[in-house]
Amino acid sequence: MIPASHTLSRRLAWAILARAALTAAPVVRELMATHEVEEAAAQLATGRVAATGVPDALADLAARDLDHAASVGARLVTRDDAEWPRAVTDLDVPGITAGSPVVLWMRGTLRHSPLAQFHVAVVGARAASDYGVHVTHDVAGDLAERGWTVISGGAFGIDAAAHRAALNRGGRTVAVVATGLGRTYPAPHGELFDRIAETGLLISEYPPDTPAAKHQFLQRNRLVAALSRALVIPESGIRGGTRNTARWAHQLNRPVFAIPGPVYSSASRGCHDLIRSGHARLVTDAHQVIDDLHADPAALG
Incomplete structure (x- = not known):
């Protein structure tokens, strides 16, 4: 069962957004601009927001991403973390169409x-x-x-x-x-x-x-x-x-x-x-x- 937003851990929520951004980055960015991370992820994971190309088992895939990262000595780094490189926010200025990454994976x-x-x-x-x-x-x-x-x-x-x-x-x-x-x-x-x-x-x-x-x-x-x-x-x-x-x-x-x-x-x-x-x-x-x-x-x- 897909977890509801109130039971969705913030780390898993970030991983869900990262996985969804592979195929629906504009939708993910729009949700992140208007919702808290957990709610944005829950909307995608439960299908409440239509996003072309996003897989059905989004939460399961995101959980596997976190496990896979740990198995190769990598970690998920988000805007919540002190390790997040502030310089990437320069990619969010007008005229930069690609925007900054949703998350980073680091080893x-x-x-x-x-x-x-x-x-x-x-x-x-x-x-x-x-x-x-x-x-x-x-x-x-x-x-x-x-x-x-x-x-x-x-x-x-x-x-x-x-x-x-x-x-x-x-x-x-x-x-x-x-x-x-x-x-x-x-x-x-x-x-x-x-x-x-x-x-x-x-x-x-x-x-x-x-x-x-x-x-x-x-x-x-x-x-x-x-x-x-x-x-x-x-x-x-x-x-x-x-x-x-x-x-x-x-x-x-x-x-x-x-x-x-x-x-x-x-x-x-x-x-x-x-x-x-x-x-x-x-x-x-x-x-x-x-x-x-x-x-x-x-x-x-």
Whole structure:
């Protein structure tokens, strides 16, 4: 039997809303704007509100999501929690159609710390060149050593190099992934994700069993931009997800930095185009990024 609103736990209610948002996000957001969390979830779970695509056994699926998360060492984080990253509320301003996530699922260490504002995203091409990987190791590693948390998307290429550079320098890194935390994508990154969770975080806005889908990677990009104070692009082609992340950063008023590469390299054409168009500032190392941001966690001791 579907529980009534007065017996529905708040945590389960959030999980119900998260599960419903997979297929009916606009309906969920409208309910959340006008009802308490428990009542909004109960209306969806009992079918009192029509929402196309929402499964009948919504409460059961949400309960399984919570169990599945616990089984893989993940947890549900909501706006009720101190751990909720306030920066994502920037996605709720007019003109941002996607909006902020209903909930987040996290695996790893707590992230509410005095230095929580020192997060910088380092993203780029999946088909990275040796040059791109080398530059990423230097830039992301130096940022991590200076106390910045390096955020990236957990993908092949520049993303993986950024995560590994932060870890190898004893820094902290956050991977924002486009699948549920019960699935490792890409599959070869299981060991990398385990390392990230030891000192940093894996973050997803999707229930634990959610498989990969193309639109989720574009949604993931907005979250990478929102959680970061700035975006650094060591290498990027003229097309691809990196340009999408840069557009999100512009919408959210996050500065974008791009590192130039060899003039004949197609792998750096995206960086060169962003610089030439004035959509990114040219930098060649982490110190220039820090100087432009006028912030340095290392200076705080």
